[in-house]
Amino acid sequence: MKPRAILIVLLVGVLSVGIPLAWQQLVTPRIDTARSALQASTWLSVLPADSYDNQPLHAALPLTQPQLEHSRLRGGYRATLHGRTAAVVLHSETAGYEGPIQLLIAIDRDGRVIAVHVLHQEETPGLGGKLAEAGHPWLGAFSGRSQANTPQSAWALKRDRGQFDQLAGASVTSRAVIHAVQDALRYFDSHAAQWLAGEAHE
Template identity: 40%
Template sequence: MNGRSLALLLLLAVTGLIVLIATDRLLAGRIDAERQTADERALLDLLPPGSYDNHPLAHPIALPASELLGIPAPTQAWLATREGTPVAVLLPATAKGYKGPIRLLLAIRPDGRLLATKVLGHRETPGIGDRIEPSRSAWLQVFTDASLANHPEAEWRVKADKGQFDQIAGATITSRAVVSATQHALQFFDGHRPLLLGGTSP
């Protein structure tokens, strides 16, 4: 192979490398954008479309570890606003379920009323405890509009324990765990309003 052929091969290799790097950077940006969009859908689908105009995930609120949230390490929440006015706080919480932790996300209005709740992950019994999932039942809707103000402390129990909230048939332990975690998350919200609604540091 003569010098001219080697130079041509080297030029082709360098050109291919440049194209590969450029393509990788282009795709990486697109993949990151798609991942962020998927994350936003997963977390922000609790909020009614058009109810906010900011990008809550772009500015998370650092939270301290809290027994009320059931999260033993620092975590984060997100504030949704419209025209600069808070419309909802997205607050994570963890319940102690029958078979392990139940990871929850709550959307709470500034006045402390619960807008919506979803399950992010759990290991509850298939066919029974997994009915906490919205795709399996509408049970989580029992918490819509619930707050510490409109439900005294004694009411934050399932009806089997003489409380206010229905339980999932056959999954009383799971139901109790979610009711308790929801109450505690609302208590955390109530005690940390300036942090959650104003974005100040803890």
């Protein structure tokens, strides 16, 4: 093979490898940024937009003994406003009817539920799977609830003498979520003194 032909082959080889690598280096940061933005918009949807001024997902809370009575905490994040804790978002996992259910549970500094969002579920479509629908009214029943304003016995379905309606056709799913939210509130209450240490209460 002539030297010129060899040079051309080598050049084509270098370009065929170099161009994809260069392209990957160019687009990877943008993809990562877009992915992070999507995660933030999903995970922080449980918090009112004007209720914090930090980046909660960059403010992870240390979680000791994350295995709870009915669920397990996979993570916790602090939302602050003017340097003061405004809320905590707990990432919880519990066992549903068909598989694990992952929840995001936002709790204000006074121990009240702000909102609950289903991050992942494998429940039966049309039944327990309805929890994944954005803004499902059943999840709204937890807003404002706390250990202080909801008795221990109330954390159950009405059919079990509690205060919560059942998600139609999904009693196992409903009970799992109720227990996971109560677990999260208990955990918050037991760690609030540590998380709010040094902050003045209104």
